[in-house]
Amino acid sequence: MAIATAIAICSSPSQYSPALSSFQTTPSLKTLNHPPLLLPPCGGAVALASAAVEAARAAVWAAGEAGEEEGGGCRVVRVRRRRRRKRRRGVEALGMVDKWDGEEVHEVSFGAARSAVLTPREEAEFCLCLKEEAGLEAARRRIAETREHEPTSNQWAEAVGIKRSSLDKMLCNGRESRERINQSYRRLVVSIAARYQGKGLSLQDLIQEGSIGLLRGAERFDPDRGYKLSTYVYWWIRQAIVRAIANKSRIIRLPGSICEMVAKIAEARTVLSRRLRRLPTYDEIAEFIDVNVSTVRLVSERSRTPISVDQAVTSQGCMTLQTLSALSLKGFHSYKVKRNSYMYSIRKVLGAIFEIIPGPDETTPQKMVKRQLMKQEVERALNTLCEREAYILRLYFGINGETPLSFEEIGRLMKLSRERVRQINSIALSKLRQTSVVDYLKLYMM
Template structure:
């Protein structure tokens, strides 16, 4: 059975992008990316729309014109997707279609050779806006590949790509081929930094420093790999040995990883219910207590049969229906290959359904 699956700054701040903080803020506010499809669906002509980026930048050598061209390039990247297609009512369909159309659109841009990067970077340094746009377009796939690594960290893929594209634009402005490295190697730092900041600032109800988020990701990865190889959960001492973290710090990270949620947040994209709607109160007995009552055992089995199979299995494991040994969220997640947050969501959804069934039958 399958289940549906940062305030300390970095030690050294990167140099401020060309154009100063005002331009940077405009870019950040703009959420520079062709992923604005959340507000507008895509059509089959999305490739032509993205191609319009090059046409709207213009050629300029004068300093003021150059800045204007840069702003236009940023704006065009953001609006390339939002001005095509038609908005449909089904939100999930819009998002899926827009992402797929974006992926198809960026495939038309060919990758650059080392010589191309050297030539274009020299032109960008000289103020050639078209060369700048070409470098951006040719590396949009790099952003997508990196953004996918941050999935299931609290932000949807389209937001991750938006933030990554902001980092890509910064890297194009700062890249110098004379340093002797390929552009993709240089851009990776800026893209990752931009996405890291977005995840730290937006994904958590309580904002965490960037370095803490990075350490959490490392601890999670090491824990997962250890459990896969050894078929058991690692001890704190073993985690300390593999991560290089102190025991006290690992315990602190484990506490932080128990993420907080807003009671007003929805359970999932396809449900309108908030966490507050399904919050269990004292008047609702725990499922294991109900099963302990032989008079209600049959009713419980019947009610459990009225929820989805994945929800039923999570409830059974979570409350010890199987062997009187309740499992933790993390243990259940390891069994089915999903995160503890996903297991928690399924549990709350299932309890909400059971509560509704019981209230409907006037059994509370």
């Protein structure tokens, strides 16, 4: 109604409308007399017409909003359905040939359109080529497993029921399709990979993993559903990147459940640090994410970053952890010092190593170095005895890592009586107590 009113106002003749001058075609020139132009009345008519048009637009907009409220967003759904139908019609118009149907091979033009964004037709063609190539690779693997060697091209073509030339063409189409898809959606891969920087992998590694996920998703893409390829492969790219971070970002790989728990603990620690303005405790983190305190403590300890043995342990960088450990291992044999000063130096070195790398009691460098040094001193002590006495002590105490044996078992092994073996063991221990090596062994018992 408002639109009709505006059109009627603009088209109806008015006494205030200016008359256009008309020229006569006669050769004689006559003086033309025109009525005076009345601009103020004309300006009022134009303003009235503009107001009517604005009112009409407002009425149409209000009617559209009312329709959307009544239809519950049906307009958006109709637009999406229309786009999907259009894509389906484009795919059906391709006239695709089933793979390996007779001897025909799907023709694909790779040099026609080198645009950054693929059309629906190109997406369907390239994904079909990737599916054909994946089927051929699966057939090749089955042949290799059956015959226990890589098949030749003729054997490969014969196994899938096509000609050698058709096989080569399908493989070439697959390689070209992979390259085109990778080039066209590289920006999408980079945009997704950039969100996961700083989590253990470089940006180049993330892009490489995302490209693998892109091709994996393109092989499974179904254009008949009417969706865009970028919408479908987005989740495949993201999944490939997340799995790569979980499997390759650490020197010691952690299970997927532990990686998820590490992310939850890190997020909880960040939130609680802002809220409490200090580092939260294990109890507070466990209460925040609703898990046991032991789980939080275990995950936090297992997710620590390993320390390199080549890392400098001094401010000048002249000594590494590996050098420090080597110096402590050959301390007994390289330096001849008094007992008290030697004991102090060993404790100082082991204490420094213990402060550098904290860990469980059984795996700390302090325990490992102490065990290695004690083993060397025990070997030195056994070398002061005769061969039979040292052999009996090794079997009785299990010094070589074997199971300790009783006197009776050692007697059967050496064809001696149980009492004789016990006597030899007592004599050997008495000899060791009289040597100076025992003083060094007492250091490890403190």
